[in-house]
Amino acid sequence: MTSPLPNLDERISAVVVRVSRASTPPDRSTELIADLGLDSMHLLELIAELEDEFGIYIPLNEVPAIKTFGQVVDRVGALLREQGRR
C-alpha cells in the first residue's frame, strides 16, 4: 500500500521515535513491542499522539492487530482516507 500523503512515513516515524525514545528511526518491519519495547501504556500514548498529529480517530480494537511500523503507516493512511482529514 502506498502512502496517500506526502511525508506520511516521516511524520509517523517522528511520533513513534518520540514515544518509544528509540535511537534509530523504525523501518517497515520494525515491531512495536518486540523491537521498540513498547508496552500497553506506550501503545495508548502512541494512539493519542497519532490522533493529535493527524486529526483522526483510531479505534482501539484495531490496535492488537497492528504489530509493525509498516502496519501503523498503512492503518493511519487508510484512516486518513476514510475520515477525510489530514
Add this chain to the structure above:
Amino acid sequence: MAGWTLPKSLALAAESRASITYMQDDGSERSESYAALYGRAQAIARHLSENGIGRGHRVALLIPEAEGFVPSLYGVALTGAAVVPLAPPAHLAQLEAALGAWQRMATTAEVTAILTTATLRPMLGSLVAACPTVQEIWAWDEAAANAGPFENQARPDENGLIQFTSGSTSHPKGVVLHHENLGANVEGITGPDGLDVREGDVGVSWLPLFHDMGLIGIVMGGIHARIPLVLMPSLLFLKRPNEWLRTITRHRATLSFAPNFAYELCVRRGAGHANNGIDLSTWRVAGCGSEPIRPETLELFTQTFADRGFRANAYLPCYGLAESTLAATFHALGTPWRFDTVCSKALREEQRAVPCEAGQENAVRLVSCGRPFPGHQVRIADSHDRPLPERSVGEILLRGPSVMQGYYKDARHSAEALRGGWLHTGDLGYVAEGELYVCGRKKDLIIVHGRNYHPQDLEWVASEVDGVRRGNVVAFCTADPNGGERVVLIAESRGRADAEAVAAEIRRRVQEASGLHLYDVRVLPKGAIPKTTSGKVQRGRLKARYESGQPLHVATEPRTVLRHLISSQWGYTKVAARRLASRFGGRNGRTGLEA
C-alpha cells in the same frame, strides 16, 4: 456507623441538589441528580425483589460502564442482598480465563444472581451452568425498566459488600463487609478527621468501580457526603492522562484520588504537551494510595503543575486495604505531606527505622501515611503479636469499625487474619511520632543468614539498571536443597537490552548496595511478571512458578487493574466487537468496540 446502610445514604443524597456525571469515552458528559439515580436503583430493586432476591442473597455485578454499575450497586443493596462486584471482562481471547476467575469468585461467594449488560449476558451461560447457586442473570437496563418506589430492606449489621482482593488465585478470598463497616469507613474518609467534606466540594475520578478505591472511596463516599461526582472512564485517563486534570479544571473539582503511578503518568505524558487550559487551583485534596508512594513522584508532579495552580499541601497520602473496607490511615488534611529519611540497612538488619541524613549512603525516604480515623487503631506487632515501640518495624495491625467481618465462608483464613481482635494486614511498617510508615509485605521478607532484606529494596536497586523496565522486578528467596536460602531476582527488560549484560549489572549493583549475593538473575521480556488487579507484583505466584520449574516468560493474564482495563477494551476481533456491540465499554464507539 450506627444505623447506616448504603441505600439510606443514597436516599439522603437524593434530597440534596447534587448530581452524578458519567463521562463518555469521547469526553462528552451525561448527568443525573441523585434523586434520579435513586429512582433507577429502586426500579432495579423492584425487579430483583419480584424475582425473589432479598436479604441473605448475594448478587454479582459484571457491568463495565458507571452509568449501569452505580444504580445496580444501590438497587441490589436496597433489596437487602449483598453486592459482589466482579472485574469486567478481559478481551475475548481471554474470555475463558476471565470466566474461570468469575466462576471461582461467584462460587466462593455463593452468588445467587448476576446483573450484567445485555451484550454480555449471552456470553455468561457457562458461568451460570458452572455455579450451582446462580439462579438468574439479568441485564441491568432491563431490570431498571419497572419504575416505582421500593422500601429499603438493608440492615446495618448484615452483609452489604463482598469484595475480592484478587481473582487470579485458585482460592479467591471474599472480604465480607457489613453496611455499618462501609458506613464507618466512608464517614472516616469524608468526615472532619478525613477530607472534611464541605459545601462546594466536587469529586472527580477515573478509578475502576470494581476496585475498592473507586467503589467505596469515590462512589459510596461521594454519595454519603452528598457532593457532585464526575466519573470518567479509566481508559480515557490512560490514553490521555491530562484529561483527568482537564476534567478537574472543567468541574472546578476539589477532591480526587489516584495511585502513585497516575501522578507519574501525568508528569511523563504531560511534559511534551502544553498544559494549557489546566487550572488545578481548586484541587484541595489530591489523595494518593493503594500502592507504594514515592516522594520523587510527588515532588515531580508538584514541580510540573505548580504553575497550573497545584499546591503540594493538597497531597493526602493514605494507607488501607480491602480487609479494612478501604482506608485505614490518612495524612492530616491541608498540611504538607511528609517523609521520613531512614537508613535502609538498619531497616533491613535491625528492623529499626533509624533516621539518617538525606544523601547519606543507604538513605531511603518513606512517605508518611498519617493516622487512623477516630475510633480506629493501628498497632505494630512482632511475630508473636506483641506490640512494638515507635520506630520498630513489624506487622501492621488494625482495629475498629471498618475492619471486615471475615472472608466469606472461610473460617480458617478469617481466624488467621483476625486473631486476638486485630486485623493482621500482612504489611510491614512502623510508627514515628504517631504516624504510620509502610515498608513492605511480611510474607515477602527475604531472610538470609538471619538478616532481613525487603525485596522492595533489592527491586529498587535493580530497577535503576539501564535496560530494566522500572517497577517490573521481583525478588524472592527460595530454599536451597543443601540448606540455607537462595535469593532470586527476576526483571523485565526494556527495548533491545542485552539480557546477560543487564543481569550482570543487576548482580553487581545489588551486591554493592546490600552485600547480598544473588543466586539467580533472570532478565525476561515484558509480561513475565504477574501482578494483581491492584497492580502489586505477585511475588508468591512467580516464586511458585520458578520453584516448579515452569517457564517464566509466558504472557500472563491481565496484570493490573489498568492493564486489565486495557486488555478488556482491546483485542476484540471485529466479529467479537460486533457481537459485543457498543454498550460494552463505550456506547458511541470512541473505544472502538462498535462493529
